[in-house]
Amino acid sequence: MLTFELIHQSKKSRARVGRIHTPHGIIDTPNFVAVGTNATLKALDSTIADDIGLQLMFCNTYHLLLQPGAETIAKAGGLHKFMNRKTPIITDSGGFQVFSLAQGTVADELKSRGTKKYEGGVLKINEEGVLFRSYRDGQKILLTPESSVATQKLLGADIIIPLDELLPNSVDQKTLECSLHRTHRWEKRSLDAHLAHTNNQAMYAVIHGGTNPDLRIMSCKVLTQLPFDGFAIGGSLGKNHQEMFDLLDLVIPQLPGDKPNHLLGIGDLKSLKTVIERGVDTMDSSHPTRCARHGLLFTKQGGMKILHQSNKERFTAPEQSCTCFVCTNYTAAYLHHLFKANEMTGYTLATIHNLHFMMNLMAEYREKILHDEL
Amino acid sequence: MLTFELIHQSKKSRARVGRIHTPHGIIDTPNFVAVGTNATLKALDSTIADDIGLQLMFCNTYHLLLQPGAETIAKAGGLHKFMNRKTPIITDSGGFQVFSLAQGTVADELKSRGTKKYEGGVLKINEEGVLFRSYRDGQKILLTPESSVATQKLLGADIIIPLDELLPNSVDQKTLECSLHRTHRWEKRSLDAHLAHTNNQAMYAVIHGGTNPDLRIMSCKVLTQLPFDGFAIGGSLGKNHQEMFDLLDLVIPQLPGDKPNHLLGIGDLKSLKTVIERGVDTMDSSHPTRCARHGLLFTKQGGMKILHQSNKERFTAPEQSCTCFVCTNYTAAYLHHLFKANEMTGYTLATIHNLHFMMNLMAEYREKILHDEL
Numbered sequence: 001m002l003t004f005e006l007i008h009q010s011k012k013s014r015a016r017v018g019r020i021h022t023p024h025g026i027i028d029t030p031n032f033v034a035v036g037t038n039a040t041l042k043a044l045d046s047t048i049a050d051d052i053g054l055q056l057m058f059c060n061t062y063h064l065l066l067q068p069g070a071e072t073i074a075k076a077g078g079l080h081k082f083m084n085r086k087t088p089i090i091t092d093s094g095g096f097q098v099f100s101l102a103q104g105t106v107a108d109e110l111k112s113r114g115t116k117k118y119e120g121g122v123l124k125i126n127e128e129g130v131l132f133r134s135y136r137d138g139q140k141i142l143l144t145p146e147s148s149v150a151t152q153k154l155l156g157a158d159i160i161i162p163l164d165e166l167l168p169n170s171v172d173q174k175t176l177e178c179s180l181h182r183t184h185r186w187e188k189r190s191l192d193a194h195l196a197h198t199n200n201q202a203m204y205a206v207i208h209g210g211t212n213p214d215l216r217i218m219s220c221k222v223l224t225q226l227p228f229d230g231f232a233i234g235g236s237l238g239k240n241h242q243e244m245f246d247l248l249d250l251v252i253p254q255l256p257g258d259k260p261n262h263l264l265g266i267g268d269l270k271s272l273k274t275v276i277e278r279g280v281d282t283m284d285s286s287h288p289t290r291c292a293r294h295g296l297l298f299t300k301q302g303g304m305k306i307l308h309q310s311n312k313e314r315f316t317a318p319e320q321s322c323t324c325f326v327c328t329n330y331t332a333a334y335l336h337h338l339f340k341a342n343e344m345t346g347y348t349l350a351t352i353h354n355l356h357f358m359m360n361l362m363a364e365y366r367e368k369i370l371h372d373e374l
Numbered sequence: 375m376l377t378f379e380l381i382h383q384s385k386k387s388r389a390r391v392g393r394i395h396t397p398h399g400i401i402d403t404p405n406f407v408a409v410g411t412n413a414t415l416k417a418l419d420s421t422i423a424d425d426i427g428l429q430l431m432f433c434n435t436y437h438l439l440l441q442p443g444a445e446t447i448a449k450a451g452g453l454h455k456f457m458n459r460k461t462p463i464i465t466d467s468g469g470f471q472v473f474s475l476a477q478g479t480v481a482d483e484l485k486s487r488g489t490k491k492y493e494g495g496v497l498k499i500n501e502e503g504v505l506f507r508s509y510r511d512g513q514k515i516l517l518t519p520e521s522s523v524a525t526q527k528l529l530g531a532d533i534i535i536p537l538d539e540l541l542p543n544s545v546d547q548k549t550l551e552c553s554l555h556r557t558h559r560w561e562k563r564s565l566d567a568h569l570a571h572t573n574n575q576a577m578y579a580v581i582h583g584g585t586n587p588d589l590r591i592m593s594c595k596v597l598t599q600l601p602f603d604g605f606a607i608g609g610s611l612g613k614n615h616q617e618m619f620d621l622l623d624l625v626i627p628q629l630p631g632d633k634p635n636h637l638l639g640i641g642d643l644k645s646l647k648t649v650i651e652r653g654v655d656t657m658d659s660s661h662p663t664r665c666a667r668h669g670l671l672f673t674k675q676g677g678m679k680i681l682h683q684s685n686k687e688r689f690t691a692p693e694q695s696c697t698c699f700v701c702t703n704y705t706a707a708y709l710h711h712l713f714k715a716n717e718m719t720g721y722t723l724a725t726i727h728n729l730h731f732m733m734n735l736m737a738e739y740r741e742k743i744l745h746d747e748l
Binding site: 038039040041042043044045046047063067068072075076077082083084312313315329330331333334336337338340341343344345347348349 | 412413414415416417418419420421437441442446449450451456457458686687689703704705707708710711712714715717718719721722723
C-alpha cells in the first residue's frame with residue numbers, strides 16, 4: 001500500500017517535501033514523472049531509467065491494453081517484471097487517449113501507437129462507459145470504470161487511476177457539470193471495483209471541473225470524502241499558465257494535506273517551479289523526453305537546439321557543469337552529428353541528458369524547500 | 375603502429391589465432407568487425423560497444439566525409455575522441471559507397487545517410503580518381519587516392535584502406551583487368567601518400583581481381599611486394615558461398631603469414647566458420663546489427679524472429695543460455711512487444727544481443743582453433 005510522509009512544509013509557499021512509500025520503493029516529492037507509454041521510455045531501456053534515478057514512471061493503459069494486452073502482462077507477472085522496472089509505476093485509466101481521439105485532439109502519445117491499421121475512435125459514450133474501436137485490429141472495446149480498474153490490476157502498477165471523462169476545452173457549463181457528475185459516479189465505481197479486489201495498489205482520484213471554480217471545489221468535496229490514496233488534478237487547466245496557477249491555488253488547499261497529489265500532463269520547465277510552489281507533489285509529462293528526441297537539450301542556460309550550426313564544432317559537453325552520462329562521455333559536436341545523421345543513438349543520449357536534468361532540478365527544488373527558499 | 379602476433383596455427387585447417395596490436399589496444403583474431411557507419415553503431419552508444427567487447431569497429435569514410443566532415447572530426451581530436459571510442463577503429467577509402475551509388479547497387483549503409491537533398495552519384499572516373507556529387511548539398515567532390523588518405527588521416531582510425539575501384543559483378547574480363555591495374559596504381563599512390571605523412575596508423579591493401587583466379591594471384595603478387603601492414607580481400611567474391619570459399623583457398627596462401635588479413639563485407643553466420651577455416655583473421659559486416667533492427671535475433675538454435683506470434687508470451691530470455699545484458703534482464707515477450715510497438719528500445723536491445731552473440735561465437739572459434747578442433 002501507499003503512504004505519504006511529509007518531511008517539510010515550506011514557510012515561504014505551499015511547496016512541501018515528502019516521501020511517497022510504495023511497494024516498489026520511495027518517491028521523493030516534489031518529483032517529475034516521465035512517460036513510458038508502451039512500457040518503455042522511448043529510446044531507453046528500463047535499467048537506464050533506474051540509473052538516472054527516475055523514481056516514478058507513467059505508463060499508458062490504453063496503449064498496453066491494445067498491445068500487448070493486459071492479460072499478457074499479467075502472465076508476465078505484471079508490468080514491473082514485464083519491463084524489468086524495479087521502481088514505482090503509475091498507470092492511467094485509458095480514458096484520456098480514448099477521449100483525445102474522439103475530440104480529434106490526438107494526444108502526443110498516440111504518435112507512438114505502432115502500426116495503425118484501423119481508424120480508431122469513440123463509438124458511444126453513456127453511463128456504462130465508453131465504446132471505442134481499436135486502431136490495431138478494428139475490434140470494439142468497451143472501457144468502463146470496472147474494466148479500466150480490472151485492466152490496471154492486471155498491469156499491477158503501484159498507483160492506478162479511476163476512469164473519468166475528458167471534455168474539450170470549449171464545452172459549455174451545463175455539459176461540463178453533467179460530465180463532472182458522471183465522472184464522479186465513474187470514479188466511485190472505479191474505487192469500489194478497486195476495493196472489492198484489494199491488493200497492494202493505490203488509487204488516486206482525479207479532480208475535475210474544468211476552469212469553473214465552483215465545480216472544481218465541488219469535485220474536491222465529493223472526491224476527498226472517498227477513501228482514495230491520493231488526488232490527481234485533471235481536465236482542462238485553463239488557457240494559459242496563469243489560469244493553471246490560479247486553479248491550483250484554488251484546488252490544492254481543498255485536498256487533504258496528509259495525502260499525495262499529482263498534476264496530470266504538466267511538466268514544462270516554465271511551469272515547474274510555480275506549480276511546486278502551489279503545493280504539487282508529482283507531475284508527469286512527455287515533454288522532456290519528446291524535446292530530447294527533437295534535439296532540444298535542457299540546460300541551466302535554457303533549451304539548447306543541438307542541430308544548431310553553432311554546435312557543429314563545440315567539442316565540450318552539451319552542458320559543461322552537468323554530471324550526466326552524456327555530458328561526461330560525449331560532446332555537443334558529437335550529438336549534433338548524430339542528429340544530423342538521423343542516428344537513433346542521438347535520441348538515446350539526448351533523452352538521458354534531459355531526464356538527468358529533470359531529476360537534478362527536482363532534487364534542487366526539494367533542497368530549496370527544505371531551506372524554506374521556495 | 376600495427377603488429378600481428380601469431381598465437382596458434384591450427385593443425386586442422388588454415389585457421390589461426392592471433393593478436394593485432396594497435397595504438398588503441400588489441401584485436402584478438404579471428405574476430406568480427408561491426409559496422410558503425412556514421413561514427414556510431416546504430417542504436418548503441420560507444421560505451422555499450424566497449425562493454426560488449428567489440429574490439430574493432432568499421433566506420434565509413436564516405437559518410438563521415440559528407441557529415442560532419444573530416445576537418446571537424448580532426449578538430450575533435452580524431453574519430454576515437456569524437457565518438458568516445460577507446461578501442462580500435464578501421465575506416466575504408468570512401469570508394470565503395472561512391473561506386474555502389476554509380477552502379478545503382480546502393481549499399482545498405484547508404485540507407486542511413488540522413489536527409490538526402492540531392493541526387494548523389496558518380497560524375498567522372500579517370501586516372502586521377504572519381505568525381506561524385508554529394509547527396510547532402512549537391513557539392514562536387516573529387517575522391518583521389520591522396521584525398522582519401524588525407525581524409526582518413528584526419529579521421530585517425532587505427533587501420534586505413536587505400537582507394538580502389540569497385541566494379542559491377544557482370545563486368546567483362548578486359549574491363550576487369552584494366553580496372554585492376556588502375557586499382558593497383560591507386561593503391562600504390564595511397565600507400566605513398568600514407569607513408570609521406572607517417573603516423574601511428576596502419577594501412578591494409580585491398581586484393582582485387584574479381585572471380586578471375588589469374589588476376590587474383592597477380593593482385594596478391596603486386597600488392598604483397600609493397601609495405602602494407604595487412605591485406606584486405608575486396609571486390610567481387612563470386613556468385614555464391616562456394617565460389618567465395620574457393621577464392622579464399624586461392625588468395626590466402628598468397629598473403630604473407632606474418633601480417634593480418636581482412637575479408638571485406640562478409641559476416642553472415644553461414645559463411646563465418648568456413649571463412650575462418652580458410653585463414654581469415656577479421657571480417658566486417660552490418661549483417662548482425664541490421665538483422666537485429668529487423669527483429670532477427672541470433673541464437674545457437676538459429677535465427678529467431680522476435681515478431682513471431684510464438685514469442686508473444688515467451689517469458690524467458692530470448693536465448694536462455696545467453697549471458698548478455700538483454701538475456702539477463704529481459705524476456706522474448708518484452709522484446710516482441712517493443713518491436714510490435716515500434717519502440718527504439720527494441721532495436722537497441724536486439725543489437726546488443728546480436729553483437730554479444732558474435733563476440734561469443736568468435737571467442738568460441740578462437741578456443742577451438744587453439745585446440746586444433748577447427
